Amino acid sequence: MIQNVKLIECPRDAMQGIREFIPTQKKVQYIQSLLRCGFDTIDFGSFVSPKAIPQMADTAKVLSQLDLSQTNSKLLSIIANVRGATDAAQYEAIDYLGYPFSISENFQMRNTHKTIAQSVTILEEILNIADKSGKKVVAYLSMGFGNPYGDPWDVDIVGQWTEKLGGMGVKILSLSDTVGSSTPEIIEYLFSNLIPKYPQIEFGAHLHTTPTTWFEKIDAAYKAGCRRFDGAIQGFGGCPMAKDELTGNMPTERLVSYFNTMQADTNIKSMSFESSYNEATKIFSKYH
Numbered sequence: 001m002i003q004n005v006k007l008i009e010c011p012r013d014a015m016q017g018i019r020e021f022i023p024t025q026k027k028v029q030y031i032q033s034l035l036r037c038g039f040d041t042i043d044f045g046s047f048v049s050p051k052a053i054p055q056m057a058d059t060a061k062v063l064s065q066l067d068l069s070q071t072n073s074k075l076l077s078i079i080a081n082v083r084g085a086t087d088a089a090q091y092e093a094i095d096y097l098g099y100p101f102s103i104s105e106n107f108q109m110r111n112t113h114k115t116i117a118q119s120v121t122i123l124e125e126i127l128n129i130a131d132k133s134g135k136k137v138v139a140y141l142s143m144g145f146g147n148p149y150g151d152p153w154d155v156d157i158v159g160q161w162t163e164k165l166g167g168m169g170v171k172i173l174s175l176s177d178t179v180g181s182s183t184p185e186i187i188e189y190l191f192s193n194l195i196p197k198y199p200q201i202e203f204g205a206h207l208h209t210t211p212t213t214w215f216e217k218i219d220a221a222y223k224a225g226c227r228r229f230d231g232a233i234q235g236f237g238g239c240p241m242a243k244d245e246l247t248g249n250m251p252t253e254r255l256v257s258y259f260n261t262m263q264a265d266t267n268i269k270s271m272s273f274e275s276s277y278n279e280a281t282k283i284f285s286k287y288h
Helices: 011-015 024-034 059-065 082-089 105-112 116-133 155-168 184-197 214-223 252-261 270-284
Strands: 006-009 041-047 074-079 094-102 136-142 172-176 202-206 228-231
Touching: 006 252, 011 024, 011 041, 024 041, 024 059, 024 270, 041 059, 041 082, 041 094, 074 082, 082 094, 082 116, 094 105, 094 116, 116 136, 116 155, 136 155, 155 172, 155 184, 172 228, 184 202, 184 214, 202 214, 214 252, 228 252, 252 270
Parallel strands: 006 041, 006 228, 041 074, 074 094, 094 136, 136 172, 172 202, 202 228
Antiparallel strands: none
16 A cells, blocks of 8 residues: 655755845745645745844745745745744745744753743644634644753653643644754654554654664654655755754655655655755755
């Protein structure tokens, strides 16, 4: 039986940490090429403070210039607070509001300047905004596989937060390997335990990786039942709040190659993907 796998391409993640401002037209051109590839979702931008992430200051302008008439890909925008959710919810073209919810107190403060307790309240408000505006929420459980800050972490804590967020109404939960700290053993354990226990939740994998560890991470998640994967072409980007030059996003071409080998259906059109890959080289090689 052929397995269907959702691939989520994250140009926002690839761009957000670049200091030199990428012209709006170049962003539009690149994202437009991605919309032709067959991705389930494009994480295209974020409604956050321009002071926090200057690169995303033109997200609304980028959105206004995208031609969505020939694509089935859905659009996801990252938001960090209620104001961002309110702003993003105004746009009919946006399908998903993505909220980074960290189970590391230190990282949540670094990323959104909020405590975990405050973040729970914010997420409740975001879920309410999404419900009223016909959007869906993707919650990212950042530091889902461990963290370098000394905060308490174990698989039981991940399970407890999964139960909590599911009870609040989160239907899509992406476990996020923010600093590349996951191991195949942890990935396999978490997904193989959480997926059967919470059938009402769609689990995703937002894995960061070094160039030599991508295969075992994808393999562990897929074989444990995960069918939703985030990536960024050529592995560009990573979290600017957790800087490590060796740890980048999961390269989408690795995901595509792996799932082709596994004969899983990703809906990716190879010629269009090759074109986007070349477009990424042109845009990002200037900044890396």
